[in-house]
Amino acid sequence: MEKFLWAFIVGGLICVVGQIMMDVFQLTPAHTMSTLVVVGAVLGGLGLYEPLVKFAGAGATVPISSFGNSLVKGALMEAESTGLIGVLTGIFEITSAGISSAIIFGFFAALVFKPKG
Amino acid sequence: MSNLKNKKLTLTQQKYKVFAQQRVTQRPVLANCIKAFFVGGTICLIGQLVQWIFMTYFGFDEVTAGNPTVAVMIILSVLLTGLGVYDHIGQFGGAGSAVPVTGFANTVASASIEHRSEGFVLGVGGNMFKIAGPVIAYGVFSAFVVALLKIAIKGLGGM
Amino acid sequence: MLQGHQSWVFDTRPVIIASAAVVGPFEGQGPLADDFDVIHSDMYVGQNSFEKAERKLLEQACEIAIKKAGTQKEDIHFFLCGDLMNQIISSSFTARTLGIPFLGLYGACSSSMEGLSLAAQLIDSQAAQIVLAATSSHNGASEKQYRYPTEYGAQKPPSAQWTVTGAGAAVIAAQGNGPRITAATIGRIVDMGISDPFNMGAAMAPAAVDTIQSHCKDLGRDPSYYDVIATGDLGKGGHRIAADLLAEHGFNLPENIFTDCGILIYSQDQPVMSGGSGCACSATVTYGHFLKRMRQGELKKILIVATGALLSPLSYQQKESIPCVAHAVSLEM
Numbered sequence: 001m002e003k004f005l006w007a008f009i010v011g012g013l014i015c016v017v018g019q020i021m022m023d024v025f026q027l028t029p030a031h032t033m034s035t036l037v038v039v040g041a042v043l044g045g046l047g048l049y050e051p052l053v054k055f056a057g058a059g060a061t062v063p064i065s066s067f068g069n070s071l072v073k074g075a076l077m078e079a080e081s082t083g084l085i086g087v088l089t090g091i092f093e094i095t096s097a098g099i100s101s102a103i104i105f106g107f108f109a110a111l112v113f114k115p116k117g
Numbered sequence: 118m119s120n121l122k123n124k125k126l127t128l129t130q131q132k133y134k135v136f137a138q139q140r141v142t143q144r145p146v147l148a149n150c151i152k153a154f155f156v157g158g159t160i161c162l163i164g165q166l167v168q169w170i171f172m173t174y175f176g177f178d179e180v181t182a183g184n185p186t187v188a189v190m191i192i193l194s195v196l197l198t199g200l201g202v203y204d205h206i207g208q209f210g211g212a213g214s215a216v217p218v219t220g221f222a223n224t225v226a227s228a229s230i231e232h233r234s235e236g237f238v239l240g241v242g243g244n245m246f247k248i249a250g251p252v253i254a255y256g257v258f259s260a261f262v263v264a265l266l267k268i269a270i271k272g273l274g275g276m
Numbered sequence: 277m278l279q280g281h282q283s284w285v286f287d288t289r290p291v292i293i294a295s296a297a298v299v300g301p302f303e304g305q306g307p308l309a310d311d312f313d314v315i316h317s318d319m320y321v322g323q324n325s326f327e328k329a330e331r332k333l334l335e336q337a338c339e340i341a342i343k344k345a346g347t348q349k350e351d352i353h354f355f356l357c358g359d360l361m362n363q364i365i366s367s368s369f370t371a372r373t374l375g376i377p378f379l380g381l382y383g384a385c386s387s388s389m390e391g392l393s394l395a396a397q398l399i400d401s402q403a404a405q406i407v408l409a410a411t412s413s414h415n416g417a418s419e420k421q422y423r424y425p426t427e428y429g430a431q432k433p434p435s436a437q438w439t440v441t442g443a444g445a446a447v448i449a450a451q452g453n454g455p456r457i458t459a460a461t462i463g464r465i466v467d468m469g470i471s472d473p474f475n476m477g478a479a480m481a482p483a484a485v486d487t488i489q490s491h492c493k494d495l496g497r498d499p500s501y502y503d504v505i506a507t508g509d510l511g512k513g514g515h516r517i518a519a520d521l522l523a524e525h526g527f528n529l530p531e532n533i534f535t536d537c538g539i540l541i542y543s544q545d546q547p548v549m550s551g552g553s554g555c556a557c558s559a560t561v562t563y564g565h566f567l568k569r570m571r572q573g574e575l576k577k578i579l580i581v582a583t584g585a586l587l588s589p590l591s592y593q594q595k596e597s598i599p600c601v602a603h604a605v606s607l608e609m
Contacts, residue, residue, distance in 0.1 A: 004165050011161025011217070012154035018212030019153035022431070023146045026472070029215045029224075029430050030251045036216060037256040045263035058164035061183055062190065062217045063157070064252065071260030072267075079268055087264045091257055097184035098191065098218060099253070102225045103245065105195040110229035110241045113199030115426045117319050117326075117416040130469035137470065137478035140520060141513030142434035142550070149431070198427050207429020208547075214429045223429050231425035234325035248428065 003057045010052070010059030033064050040068025045076075070094040149211050156210025160217045164190055187218055194219035198226040224248035277400075280494025283461040290399035292607070293452035294345035297564030298337040299556070300415070300441030306542045311564040312442075313340050319416060319441055326416035327361060330443075333556075334359070334370045334412035337443035342408065345447040352376050352447070353404040356395055358387030358411050359555055360418050360439075367411075376408060385480075385509050386463070386584030387411040388444060388559035389603040393460030395448045396605070405450050412443035413554030422473070422589055435475040437511045437553035440541060444559025455570045459606040461491035465586070467599040473585075473592055476600075477514020477538075477550055480583040483600035484510060485521045487581055491604045492527070499529050503575045506566065507602070508558035508582035509538035511550030537561035537580075558582040570609045577608045 014036070021032045040063075043049040049069040053060040060066055071091050078090020092099065126134070167189050171182040197203040203223050207214045214220055228247045232240040246253065279285045297312045304315030314336060321329040334357070342349055355374055357367035358381035371378035383390040391409035398404040416426050418439045424430050448457065466486050470479035484507045492499060499505060499522075510518055515536040522529055537558045538551035562580050569575045581604040587596070 004162060007165035008158040008162045011164075012158030012213070015153045015157025015210075015213045015216045016150045018157075018216040019150045020146075022212055022215075023144045023149055023433075029212075029220075030248050032212065033215065033220065034251045034255040037252050038259040041256065041259040041263050044260075045267050058168055058186070059158075059161045061168075061186070062161045062164040062219075064216055064218060064221055067218070067221070067252070068256050068259060071256050072263050075260050075264035076267060079264060084268065087261060087268070091260055091264075094183075098187045098221075101188040101191040102195075102222050102249070105192055106222070106225040106229040106245055107241065109195045109199045109226045110233045110237070113230050114233075114320075115227075115231050115326075115416060116201035117419075117426045126469040133468040133482065134470065136520075137468075137475075137481070137513075137517050140516045141475060141478050144433045198429075201427060203429045204427050205429075208431055210429075211431035215431075220429065223427075227425040227427035227429075230427055231420055234327070248424065 006056045007059035010056035011062055014063040014065060036063065036065045037068040040065030041072045044069030044072035067095060067098065152209060153211045153213035156206065156213030157216055160214070160219055164217070190217070190219050191222040194222035195226040198223050199230060221249055221252060279459070280490070282464065282490055283459060283494035284393065284397055285459045285495070286396050286400040286457055288400050288450060289456040289458055290396045290448050290450060291452040291454045291456050292446050292567065293449045293454050294341050295444070295446040295563035295567050296337045296340035296344065297444045297560040298333050298340065298442055299560055302415070302546070303440055303442055303541060303560065306546060308541055308561065308565045311568050312560060313564070326414050326420060327365065330359065330361065330366045330412050330414035330417050331369050333414065333441070333443040334366050334410060335373050337412070337445040338370060338374060338408060338410050341410070341445040341447050347406060347447065349374050349376055352406045352408050354379060354398060354407045356381060356391040356407065356409045358382050358391060360384065360413050360421070362421060383601060383603065384584030384586055385553055385555050385557060386582040386601055386603050387555045388508070388562060389460070389580055389582035389605045392446060392448070392457065392605050393462065393603055396457040396460060399448055399450050407448045408445060409448060410443065410445035411555040411559045413439055413441065413556040415439045415441045418554060432549055433474050434549050435477060435513050436549045437476060437509065437538060437551055438542065438548035439554035440552045440556040440560065442556035442560045444556060444563040446563055455567055455607045455609055457605060458608045459495055461487055461494060461604040463487040463602040463604070465599045465601050467597055469597045471592065471595070471597040473587060473598070475513070476553065476585045476598065477511035478517055479585055479598040480600040480602065481510055481514045481517040481521060483602040484518050484581050484583045485525070487602040487604050488522065489525060489527065491579070499527055499533065502533065502577045502579045504566065504578040505529060505534050506561070506578065506580050507536045508580070509551065509553040510536050510583060511538045511553065513550050515539060540565065570607065573609070575609070577606070579604055579606050
């Protein structure tokens with residue numbers, strides 16, 4: 001149950017960081033999300049994101065920053081098994097589910113729904 | 118960042134900017150942060166619940182539960198986007214709804230839905246990543262750089 | 277005839293013999309609902325895209341105005357029209373339906389008064405006898421083009437405005453009954469360095485102030501000459517800025533005279549942040565609400581100052597600020 005509390009708190013805090021970027025630094029949502037992804041990638045590279053995931057569970061895996069972490073993880077894992085070329089071939093290994101789902105279900109949505117303004 | 122912008126403005130323009138700022142309703146930063154905290158936290162909480170369901174009832178472990186959890190969150194977000202609900206959540210929660218992966222799915226779904234009138238290939242296909250494109254582009258590029266740097270540093274006997 | 281530096285005085289006093297305002301469901305829930313000719317309950321107006329819906333609104337406003345004028349579209353000499361869509365497709369496609377010789381305009385949200393002043397000039401200089409001037413905007417279409425897909429959950433700040441879904445049209449003639457166009461002031465571009473597309477009121481206010489001042493100077497009038505001076509769509513913040521700026525320059529406009537169409541069109545409990553905007557904002561409020569009050573004898577002399585923000589999504593991405601313009605038309609009964 002403790003995991004749920006930390007998921008809520010850590011997830012909320014990462015979102016507050018995003019809100020500050022949008023309101024105080026006047027970044028657009030696209031800029032904000034891109035920055036958080038890059039931050040996630042950097043923290044992932046430094047080995048600091050995995051401990052956060054272990055601690056906060058979905059509070060660290062649901063925010064977009066985990067996307068950056070997963071991209072780095074995929075690249076490093078593949079590089080370890082197949083050599084330097086793995087950096088290119090492994091990037092989408094872990095994030096494939098996310099991107100594929102977004103495309104597939106986004107497409108279904110376009111088939112079924114109409115914008116409501 | 119705003120100082121850089123000010124350098125290109127004349128003195129009159131800078132004075133006007135201050136004049137205008139005093140008369141236009143400013144963004145309620147604190148209220149927005151609190152709302153972002155609660156909306157974002159709740160979405161992550163739901164994610165944690167979904168992950169727990171997958172681990173308890175479907176036999177996934179902590180690592181393998183990640184993928185179906187993300188897929189479920191994305192489906193939920195696409196549904197809410199299509200039903201015309203997510204934009205209201207977004208107006209209320211700001212970054213609380215944009216930062217989680219549900220926000221990413223919302224960008225793809227909303228762009229797809231919006232551009233259907235231009236056809237499925239050029240409209241839906243061509244505009245799907247209008248807002249999400251930078252996230253993928255910069256995510257991949259930074260992951261590439263970080264991974265290379267880490268391998269290089271490791272190779273030089275670093276970490 | 278030219279008066280002063282940038283104003284026209286119309287000695288023949290062209291008449292607005294008919295006008296029409298057509299709006300969408302959201303505007304129909306606002307305080308001016310009774311002043312509009314048609315309120316649609318469906319923002320798609322039975323079409324399958326926002327852009328086609330905007331076209332339908334514009335066509336309908338033009339047809340209602342032509343019918344009210346007791347004339348046929350074949351008898352109208354020129355059609356002046358502008359809108360917010362890329363390449364002003366709403367206007368062009370409506371002109372195709374109407375078949376009237378067409379002059380396309382782009383003034384962003386100042387299109388209504390740009391069209392009306394040019395129409396009056398054509399009539400006054402005997403270059404035409406009947407002219408149709410119109411403009412339109414659609415919330416869904418402009419959000420899609422200028423900002424984000426409508427279902428996207430981006431948070432709009434309090435200074436943002438809500439594009440009006442609607443269209444306004446007016447038939448102007450040399451003779452007839454109705455409010456008369458007595459003068460117009462063509463605005464120049466004013467850019468005070470504001471670059472936030474979610475704060476257009478602040479960007480446009482200096483242009484409105486510049487045009488009002490030029491108008492008063494050219495015509496030798498004091499603002500108190502008018503019963504109402506209404507800006508197009510400055511919204512709450514922009515309107516406050518304009519009022520204070522005018523006061524600083526020695527023009528004291530009492531609050532009951534100086535108002536804004538963007539503030540009038542929606543009620544306080546409608547979630548529109550700073551107020552309405554879009555070409556249809558000044559058009560529907562003027563052609564629906566203000567002209568009605570003039571015809572009823574409540575208002576004798578009004579000045580409508582339509583304001584436009586002349587940015588594009590590309591100019592914003594290339595870090596440009598927002599150049600703005602305001603055109604003023606003086607209407608007297």
